[in-house]
Amino acid sequence: MKILVPVKRAIDYKVTIRVKPDGSGVDTDNVKMSMNPFDEIAVEQAVRLKEAGQASEVVVVSIGSPKAEDTIRTAMAIGADRGMLLTHDTAVEPLAVAKLLVKLVEEEQPGLVILGKQAIDNDANQTGQMLSALLGWGQATSAAELVVDGDSATVTSEIDGGLQKLRLTLPAIVTTELGLNQPRNATLPNVIKAKKKPLDVREASSLGVDLDPRLKVTKVTEPPARKSGIQVNSVEELVAKLRDEAQVL
Amino acid sequence: MKILLLAEHDNQTLSPHTARALTAARQIGGEVHLLVAGQGCGHVAEAAARLSGVAKVLHADAPALAHQLAELLSELIVSVADGYDTLLAPATSTGKNVMPRVAALLDLMQVSDIIAVDGPNSFRRPIYAGNAIEHVETSGKQVITVRTTAFVPADTEGAAPIEQISVPDLASPAEWIEDITVTTERPELTSAKRVVSGGRSLGSKEKFDAVILPLADALGAAVGASRDAVDEGFAPNDWQVGQTGKTVAPELYIACGISGAIQHVAGIKDAKVIVAINSDPEAPIFKLADYALVGDLFELVPELTRAVSK
Numbered sequence: 317m318k319i320l321v322p323v324k325r326a327i328d329y330k331v332t333i334r335v336k337p338d339g340s341g342v343d344t345d346n347v348k349m350s351m352n353p354f355d356e357i358a359v360e361q362a363v364r365l366k367e368a369g370q371a372s373e374v375v376v377v378s379i380g381s382p383k384a385e386d387t388i389r390t391a392m393a394i395g396a397d398r399g400m401l402l403t404h405d406t407a408v409e410p411l412a413v414a415k416l417l418v419k420l421v422e423e424e425q426p427g428l429v430i431l432g433k434q435a436i437d438n439d440a441n442q443t444g445q446m447l448s449a450l451l452g453w454g455q456a457t458s459a460a461e462l463v464v465d466g467d468s469a470t471v472t473s474e475i476d477g478g479l480q481k482l483r484l485t486l487p488a489i490v491t492t493e494l495g496l497n498q499p500r501n502a503t504l505p506n507v508i509k510a511k512k513k514p515l516d517v518r519e520a521s522s523l524g525v526d527l528d529p530r531l532k533v534t535k536v537t538e539p540p541a542r543k544s545g546i547q548v549n550s551v552e553e554l555v556a557k558l559r560d561e562a563q564v565l
Numbered sequence: 566m567k568i569l570l571l572a573e574h575d576n577q578t579l580s581p582h583t584a585r586a587l588t589a590a591r592q593i594g595g596e597v598h599l600l601v602a603g604q605g606c607g608h609v610a611e612a613a614a615r616l617s618g619v620a621k622v623l624h625a626d627a628p629a630l631a632h633q634l635a636e637l638l639s640e641l642i643v644s645v646a647d648g649y650d651t652l653l654a655p656a657t658s659t660g661k662n663v664m665p666r667v668a669a670l671l672d673l674m675q676v677s678d679i680i681a682v683d684g685p686n687s688f689r690r691p692i693y694a695g696n697a698i699e700h701v702e703t704s705g706k707q708v709i710t711v712r713t714t715a716f717v718p719a720d721t722e723g724a725a726p727i728e729q730i731s732v733p734d735l736a737s738p739a740e741w742i743e744d745i746t747v748t749t750e751r752p753e754l755t756s757a758k759r760v761v762s763g764g765r766s767l768g769s770k771e772k773f774d775a776v777i778l779p780l781a782d783a784l785g786a787a788v789g790a791s792r793d794a795v796d797e798g799f800a801p802n803d804w805q806v807g808q809t810g811k812t813v814a815p816e817l818y819i820a821c822g823i824s825g826a827i828q829h830v831a832g833i834k835d836a837k838v839i840v841a842i843n844s845d846p847e848a849p850i851f852k853l854a855d856y857a858l859v860g861d862l863f864e865l866v867p868e869l870t871r872a873v874s875k
C-alpha cells in the first residue's frame with residue numbers, strides 16, 4: 317500500500333506574525349518558514365506505517381511556491397521516499413488543493429492519504445474533508461490514534477466531548493491531531509540522503525484544475541488589541557480587584 | 566436569501582451552539598431553516614422550533630443518521646441544498662467534519678469559522694491563530710462555519726413548523742464503533758462564564774485534579790487546559806483551549822501555570838478578564854493578562870480557592 321501525504325509550507329509556528337499596514341496580507345518576507353506542524357505528524361505517521369511493514373511507499377506532495385521543495389526535503393529526511401511539487405504563483409485555496417489531490421490520487425492509487433487537520437496559516441480545516449467527499453472515500457479527522465489492519469483502518473478521533481472511534485474501509489482519508497505522534501528529529505545522514513530522493517516538479521496548472529480563488533479577500537487587519545494589565549502582589553489583592561474593579565466575582 | 570443552518574445536537578438535546586450560529590444566520594439576513602438530522606431526535610426538533618427567527622425546521626430521522634457521520638450528513642444536506650443560498654453550521658467537530666464536504670460536493674469554497682458578518686456575502690474570520698483577521702467575500706451561494714463564541718444566542722420565543730423530510734438511501738464508507746465521551750457536571754467550556762485552566766506545570770493528573778478542580782468548582786467554572794497538559798494526560802483532549810482546540814469567551818479566565826504560547830492565547834482573546842498565575846515574571850501570558858500574579862501556583866491557587874470560597 318502506498319501512502320500519499322500532502323505537506324504545506326507555512327510560517328513557522330513559533331513566529332509572531334505581522335499584518336502588513338496596507339491591509340494586503342501577512343508579511344512573509346524574511347520570516348522563518350517550516351512545514352505545517354500537523355503535516356509533519358502526518359509524514360511521521362506514514363513513515364512509521366512503512367517501518368512497520370504496513371505500507372510500501374510514502375509519497376509526499378506540496379502545492380505552492382517552488383520554495384516548498386525545502387518542505388518536501390524535510391519530509392524525505394523524516395523518511396518519505398519520493399516527492400511531487402506542484403508549483404503555483406499565488407495561494408491555492410483548499411477546494412483547488414483537494415481537486416489537485418484527486419488527480420494525484422488517480423495517478424498514484426494510494427491506500428491512504430494522511431493530511432494535517434488544518435494548516436496553521438489560514439486555519440481553514442477543510443482539505444481532507446473535501447478530498448474525502450470528492451473521492452467518495454471514508455474520512456476520519458483529528459486522529460489521535462491510527463491502526464491499519466489489512467484493508468481497514470481503525471481511527472480514534474478527537475471530537476467535542478471526547479473521542480470517537482471509527483473503522484474505515486481502505487482507501488481512506490485521515491487527518492492528524494497533535495497527540496498522534498511526536499515527529500522524530502531527522503538525522504544528518506538522512507538529511508543528506510533526502511537531497512537525492514526523486515522529486516517530480518510540475519506546474520499545478522498542467523493538471524487541468526481551475527485554480528482561480530473563489531473567495532475574495534478584501535483585506536487583512538490586526539485583531540482588536542487588549543488593554544494592558546497590571547500586576548497584583550497577593551491573592552487578597554487579586555480577589556479585591558476581581559470583585560470591585562473588574563466585577564467578575 | 567434562504568439559509569439552511571445545521572443544528573448541533575446529540576439526539577437528546579439541542580446544543581447552545583445552534584442558537585449562537587442562528588444569530589450569525591440572521592445577520593446574513595433572509596429566511597432561516599434549521600436542519601435537525603439524527604435518530605429519534607424529535608425533542609431536538611421541537612426545541613429547534615422554539616428558537617426565535619426560525620421560519621421552518623426540517624427534521625430528518627433515520628437509523629443511518631444516529632451518529633451524524635460526516636459522509637452521510639453531507640449527502641443529506643446536498644440533497645436539500647438546491648433551495649438555499651447559504652448553508653451554515655456551527656464550527657463544532659460535527660460542523661468542521663461535514664461542511665467542507667458539502668462545499669466540495671457543491672463545488673464551492675467554504676468560509677471557515679466566521680467571527681463577524683459584514684454583509685450578506687461578506688465575513689470576517691481569524692487566521693494565524695487569531696493574530697490576523699481576514700475579510701472575505703463570496704460570490705453567490707455560500708457554505709460557512711461559525712465560531713459560536715463570537716455571537717450571542719438567539720432567544721427561544723419562536724414557534725416554527727416542523728417538516729419531516731425524507732432521507733435518501735445512505736451508505737457510509739466509515740463505520741462508527743464508539744464514542745468515548747467525558748460527562749461532567751461542570752459548565753460547558755465554550756459557553757462558560759468562568760474558566761480555570763491548568764498547564765504542563767501541574768506535573769501530574771493527580772495534582773491537576775487536586776489544585777485546578779477545587780478552584781473551578783468554587784467558582785462554578787469550566788475547566789480548561791493547555792495542549793501540553795492534554796498531551797501529558799493531565800486533562801482530557803476535550804478541555805484543550807487554543808488555536809487547534811476550543812475557543813472560549815468567558816467573563817473570567819484564570820490561567821494557572823500556562824506559559825501563553827501563541828497557540829494557547831489564540832483561544833482566550835475574547836475573554837473579558839484574564840488572570841494569569843505563573844512563577845516566571847517573563848512568561849508571555851502576562852502580556853495578555855489583565856491581572857498578573859507572579860508566584861508558585863501550588864501555593865497561590867489553593868489560597869485563591871479558599872479566598873473565593875468564603
Ligand SMILES: Cc1cc2nc3c(=O)[nH]c(=O)nc-3n(C[C@H](O)[C@H](O)[C@H](O)COP(=O)(O)OP(=O)(O)OC[C@H]3O[C@@H](n4cnc5c(N)ncnc54)[C@H](O)[C@@H]3O)c2cc1C
Binds near residue numbers: 494791806825861
Ligand atoms: C500546531 C500546534 C498547535 C497547537 N495548538 C495548541 C492549542 O490549541 N492550545 C494549547 O494550549 N497549545 C497548543 N500548542 C502547544 C503550544 O505551542 C505550547 O506548547 C503549549 O501551549 C504550552 O503549554 P503550557 O503552557 O502548559 O506549558 P509550558 O509552555 O511548558 O509552560 C509552563 C509554564 O508554567 C510555569 N510554571 C512552572 N512551574 C510553575 C509553578 N510552580 N507555579 C506557577 N507557574 C509555573 C512556567 O513558568 C511556564 O510559563 C500547539 C502547538 C503546535 C505546534
